[in-house]
Amino acid sequence: MLQEGAHGKWTVSSSDESTEENSDSEKPSTSSLLDAARGRTSGPQYPCSEARKAAHKRKASPLKLGDKSFSTETPPAGKQRASQEGLGWCLSSSDEEPEDQEKHAHKETQKEEKCDAPKEHALNLCRDDELSENQQAEEYNETLGEAQDTWDLLNGGNPFRFFLTKVTGIEQSYNSGALHIKDVGWLVRQYPQEFRKKPLLIVHGEKRESKAELLAQARPYENISFCQAKLDIAFGTHHTKMMLLLYEEGLRVVIHTSNLIAEDWHQKTQGIWLSPLYPRLPQGTTGSAGESETNFKSDLISYLMAYNSPTLKEWIDLIQEHDLSETRVYLLGSTPGRYQGSDKEKWGHLRLRKLLKEHASSIPAQESWPVVGQFSSIGSLGADGSKWLCSEFQESLVAAGSSVTSLLKCDVPIHLVYPTVNNVRQSLEGYPAGGSLPYSIQTAQKQLWLHSYFHKWSAEVSGRSHAIPHIKTYMRPSSDFQKIAWFLVTSANLSKAAWGALEKNGTQLMIRSYELGVLFMPSAFGLDKGYFHVRGKMLSESNDSATYFPVPYDLPPEQYGSKDQPWIWNIPYTNAPDTHGNMWVPS
Template sequence: MLQEGAHGKWTVSSSDESAEENSDGEKPCTSSLSDAACGGTSGPQYPCSDARKAAHKRKASPLKLTDKSLSAEAPPAVKQRPSQESSGWCLSSSDEEPEDRQKHVHKETVKEEKHDVSKEHPLNLCKDDKLSENLKEEEYNVTPSEAQDIWDLVTGGNPFRFFLTKVSGIEQNYNSGALHIKDILSPLFGTLISSAQFNYCIDIGWLVRQYPQEFRKKPLLIVHGEKRESKAELIAQARPYENISFCQAKLDIAFGTHHTKMMLLLYEEGLRVVIHTSNLIAEDWHQKTQGVYLLGSTPGRYQGSDKEKWGHLRLRKLLKEHAASIPAQESWPLVGQFSSIGSMGADGSKWLCSEFQESLVAAGSGLTTFRKCDVPIHLVYPTVNNVRQSLEGYPAGGSLPYSIQTAQKQLWLHSYFHKWSAEVTGRTHAIPHIKTYMRLSPDFQKIAWFLVTSANLSKAAWGALEKNGSQLMIRSYELGVLFLPSAFGLDKGYFHVGREKLPERKDSATYFPVPYDLPPEQYGSKDQPWIWNIPYTDAPDTHGNMWVPS
């Protein structure tokens, strides 16, 4: 059934009906699923990006420093362009923009957690010891006292309702104030009637197991943007579950994605809305830092007053109307932190330091004229060493799909890059998948506003002006939450930076828990941003492995 409204076109169907749909010439295809089940190494059992697939392959078949297969699997060197010799990368000669080549360049990512294959799962067709080991689920049990802590955490003690996800492999005191997906779906919060999960990358079997046993057969609507083979794979996953139906977001503009990450949980007692940054796969809830008012993007071309409904122009409007104008705010830097990067153009004036920056510096009756790049910009994105030294090692880079084809065309952007570090929260070795943007005072002690969102640093996510600024074009669906001091009764116009690990301060709502270290540390002369589709063989990661993404 097709439904059309102001927010785009959606197809709502049951799992069985979706399997029979053929409007796009699609036929159910489970070849990649059955290959994964019987071979165990061909890839994840759900649609995902090439970067994720490479991470799965390397985890299944790690390459040690002395591994003879390394030389055989390493791709041949590609001739470097003279102007880029100092970059230290093996660069391709492609002139195509990644977003003009394949949709999956914009897709995000994964780290592999272990879980049991249920007897009812359609992939339980052959007994492969390696697959069983890879899919063994890590136990997640909650004691009565922990359940009480979860209840207290969500219902009070955190004035912002801003949480990070729990990370395995770090000291448990650093998970204080953090949530697992099973905490979010806990029966503590009511008697579930039905739910809807909006997301980009979805492992249905894993998702079902995150619900309490008593809720696993309740109606579940999955909102996605998959097409053709990947849609068929998603449908195939759901065949054992009669309670699951699908809503396909129509993406009429090429290379867009349904990147929104949201849960609607309907209880007998009421409705909960959870906006977060994690894909619905085990890896994103295991060893990555994630975040759990409202600011969204939806695909389309918008003119007139409609331009201010979505994307960065929506943020501009909200900041002008609700953010306080602070003296000398021109000197307050912007900090953006993300897990993927799109094409920014030949220089900063094409988007980053023009229309996008103008939206982020808007506030009350502040800057009346925009001056190009007057406001400092700090972009936080992991270095190669950040990834190499992480809990997951090189495979963590599968969730950071910045490609060499994009990077080599915007070397100017890298002068804005700063390292990922979260010493203050004890999560410095958990690679971020969270995306945050904020504006701070020059001493990094005060926050004018803070945004947690699914939107990475890309024009596809935030929108780009066309036709001499008269039209805003957005490719993807995104969703985030904007935290403004005025919404919490702070008349000074700013939050203080929370220096403790996710503080549960009961004295006031003035300390905002920033999930990484401030001030951010700029890349050194030897630092390089993580690029997923080139090899790293000079030094082993935390598991003693190399990275060859072929």
């Protein structure tokens, strides 16, 4: 079947009605992690999503331009979806809606929390070089010598505590101030050898065979325990990415956009919010001690309590025992459920609406300021903008001050930043980077109206290749893009499953998935004008982080041209080679 829209022609199977969008689900598998920690492998390890599986396949078996030994016909959609049960530890991002999934098996995902490493360098933040075992050992020793530099970076130079991850293949100056986890094997081997037996709690959303496989793989490790994230609403996922790190010196919270798999920490643009090192409160302290002006402590505890798991009580108690008063960001999460009354404003986009009403300043002419959303996956948003994007979701994004703006129905410009095919083709990884952007033809063809809002992913790096985004951000910039009223970095993609959708004539908010992010408000940083300054380009010669907020892409965003197409992972691209000289044929 040939589908023609505003951004080109897409070939899809005539049987796509039987598959829908469950294949959009980002389910990177880390079933090999514990095997790797034991020094053995069991053949190729694929991610759980079809998109990431295709990326692995094309990295292992690239197709050069002009190679005719393949078919460009997209296979029947019903055949694209091999069962993922039993693949082990799946960390995913399912942003599809139930109307697009009811014919398929339910797939969930999970979050990871790394805990109780008693030394600061248990979380190694250093270069992203791919090294041999011996080189890695040598670099570990070098890292100890660089610890003071890292400590200064984490505790001094960045008042927003918002960082990007490092990538290779670009000028080193563009990695200035970026952080990374040292790649020495994954998960268990992320820790220095002497700390690998410290207690590690993994919060996950696996069920049935995949859960059994996860437990079996962890059986040799007595220090590893699990917490099951309950997903009582169908088609929800566990998509939060957070670490709670306990040290001898205190507690640190890390909220980020990367799954704890090698692919997500390699050559992707990701975001990390790294908390201060929170000291312990004096023994016997009770009540609201250690709370910040942003109520971060109580909100974090409320989020963990939403799991309704006795396993997390120890961590809730630990948070209670620490002083989180230095926190300057607001916590914004989603948890599965149907919420009414005041509970509606605890989670999802109504939580964002509430925070903006209470803490965003009313700025002259702000009514005309656009809203910008940037993401790596897209769910089904309805037949037109009025179904969700330009109604309830936009109303939350444009909220400010005590009154609700009357500018709805897309009167406020909406810029949606999502990579084009050429953005992916010209990236550091080339076409395989698109495995982390699981927007499917089955979803896209049903909402062509959405693509008129799309803007290119552009992170200026001296004309060279760039890292494809897996980060998700939302903000309210000024019309000239010199200021922003607020900035959010989160795990939540553009989907109703992540943000919630109103039901029962607006009296109930239904959320399917776990998500977590942090909201930066100028008032929390002592900026009484009500906005952050930003640069026209994210990177420049000046690096005055105290003045400019580090938006991770170029402003203003550039709208798609007439020949631009959004990246669709499950159709072939054979007209032009990527940065490695290869084509993309996902099947």
